[in-house]
Amino acid sequence: MATFLNRRQFLGRITAGGALAMAGISAKSQAESPGNRVVLGVAGMSRGRSLAETFSRQQNCAVKYVCDTDANRLDAAVEVVAAVSDSPPRGVGDLRRMLDDPEVDAVVLALPVHWHAPAAIMACEAGKHVYVEKPCCHNPWEGERLVEAARRHDRVVQMGNQRRSSAVIREAVQRLHDGDIGRVYYARSWYANQRGSIGHGREATVPNHLDYELWQGPAPRRPYRDNVIHYNWHWLWHWGSGELGNNGVHILDICRWALDVDYPKRVNSAGGRYRFDDDQETPDTHMVSYDFAGGKSISYEGLSCNVPGAGGTSFGATFYGEDGSMTIGSRDYLIRDSQGDVVEQRDGSIGDDEHASNFLDAIRNEQPDALHSQIQEGYRSTLLCHLGNIAHRTGHSLRCDGQGHILDAPEAQALWKREYADGWESILTQ
Numbered sequence: 126m127a128t129f130l131n132r133r134q135f136l137g138r139i140t141a142g143g144a145l146a147m148a149g150i151s152a153k154s155q156a157e158s159p160g161n162r163v164v165l166g167v168a169g170m171s172r173g174r175s176l177a178e179t180f181s182r183q184q185n186c187a188v189k190y191v192c193d194t195d196a197n198r199l200d201a202a203v204e205v206v207a208a209v210s211d212s213p214p215r216g217v218g219d220l221r222r223m224l225d226d227p228e229v230d231a232v233v234l235a236l237p238v239h240w241h242a243p244a245a246i247m248a249c250e251a252g253k254h255v256y257v258e259k260p261c262c263h264n265p266w267e268g269e270r271l272v273e274a275a276r277r278h279d280r281v282v283q284m285g286n287q288r289r290s291s292a293v294i295r296e297a298v299q300r301l302h303d304g305d306i307g308r309v310y311y312a313r314s315w316y317a318n319q320r321g322s323i324g325h326g327r328e329a330t331v332p333n334h335l336d337y338e339l340w341q342g343p344a345p346r347r348p349y350r351d352n353v354i355h356y357n358w359h360w361l362w363h364w365g366s367g368e369l370g371n372n373g374v375h376i377l378d379i380c381r382w383a384l385d386v387d388y389p390k391r392v393n394s395a396g397g398r399y400r401f402d403d404d405q406e407t408p409d410t411h412m413v414s415y416d417f418a419g420g421k422s423i424s425y426e427g428l429s430c431n432v433p434g435a436g437g438t439s440f441g442a443t444f445y446g447e448d449g450s451m452t453i454g455s456r457d458y459l460i461r462d463s464q465g466d467v468v469e470q471r472d473g474s475i476g477d478d479e480h481a482s483n484f485l486d487a488i489r490n491e492q493p494d495a496l497h498s499q500i501q502e503g504y505r506s507t508l509l510c511h512l513g514n515i516a517h518r519t520g521h522s523l524r525c526d527g528q529g530h531i532l533d534a535p536e537a538q539a540l541w542k543r544e545y546a547d548g549w550e551s552i553l554t555q
């Protein structure tokens with residue numbers, strides 16, 4: 126399709142979409158017309174491989190590129206995605222090749238966190254729409270740049286907070302908003318896993334199949350170590366954001382949405398790295414609390430090395446209201462009356478397919494506000510994680526202004542932004 130190149134075409138499309146809607150023609154039948162095919166490039170072939178399969182399953186959507194800095198993962202992904210596509214994807218090592226191709230409408234980014242906002246901003250500047258995995262930024266400063274870039278370039282930018290599109294979770298949140306358990310003022314959330322130790326790594330020769338220079342991208346250079354890539358970068362502040370940014374963000378996003386709050390006024394953190402003596406820097410046991418204006422609070426307990434989580438499951442949040450409580454899980458919810466007795470239970474899907482299809486529909490209709498969750502929502506939930514981590518790293522109880530900015534704590538404010546590799550800061554601010 127690749128028709129999103131100028132403002133005139135954009136306005137023409139809105140007019141055409143409006144006329145179709147007036148004639149009673151659904152977005153689905155618009156999507157089935159060949160001119161509405163959305164062409165994608167997908168980067169990061171672990172989570173991204175699964176997303177490439179998810180998007181390949183959607184109507185009128187073609188994955189033209191898959192991309193990874195690890196040639197082994199790339200080769201395997203080309204085969205897997207080819208098996209579920211009409212034509213095999215091209216494998217590329219450098220995501221800029223996808224941005225250079227005018228046929229590509231949108232990119233899907235499932236990268237190490239230090240790459241998310243920079244790559245998403247580059248994509249917006251290249252005229253692409255963006256599906257960026259959570260957390261959408263490595264630090265709040267670049268998250269704000271990402272939200273600005275999406276607005277400035279009028280792009281459809283969505284984070285991988287897929288439960289925002291899950292029918293059952295949407296129903297649960299709607300019921301909270303409708304007052305089914307009365308006025309709701311507190312959410313207690315949790316995530317739990319049984320992760321092992323990452324050990325003590327050593328400097329080592331970069332494997333031949335990995336382009337480590339490109340993997341590092343916007344992050345200041347560090348020698349290659351043998352226990353970081355893949356996945357363990359999550360636990361090192363230079364690249365990751367710990368369990369809070371990794372999985373806490375999913376449940377905090379639901380809490381913020383359900384309680385209808387944006388930015389906290391106070392953030393407290395407790396916990397540490399207790400289970401193993403190894404290279405991990407981020408906490409494995411993390412208790413964070415957020416107070417919001419209007420008398421509402423969220424607490425989060427993250428356990429990386431113990432199960433079950435606080436509510437007896439690995440993922441969830443219980444919302445407390447005047448007339449009862451609701452517990453939302455990964456793909457389900459249940460309601461208890463004010464005596465604590467279960468009165469209703471529902472389950473459904475996690476929302477991966479629905480989130481992909483919502484993204485594609487918003488692109489086809491050129492309407493960022495048709496997204497179930499625009500990037501500023503993804504950013505605000507990601508910000509909760511960064512504030513919890515900043516509070517943890519500085520030993521501060523943070524006070525924030527009405528926009529989530531930290532007040533009166535220079536040491537904490539210094540973590541609002543990272544240092545970038547040479548030349549990268551200007552890419553993010555141009």
Ligand SMILES: NC(=O)c1ccc[n+]([C@@H]2O[C@H](COP(=O)([O-])OP(=O)(O)OC[C@H]3O[C@@H](n4cnc5c(N)ncnc54)[C@H](O)[C@@H]3O)[C@@H](O)[C@H]2O)c1
Nearest residue numbers: 169170171172192193194195235236258259285340355356
């Ligand atoms: N929404 C969800 O449910 C969900 C699930 C899993 C992971 N994720 C998110 O997806 C992201 C990736 O996680 P993961 O588990 O796949 O990590 P991972 O480390 O296993 O995989 C990341 C991949 O990206 C590649 N990569 C690094 N830099 C690249 C670049 N510049 N261009 C192309 N490829 C590059 C790496 O070589 C690696 O193969 C994380 O942010 C994670 O939080 C989201």
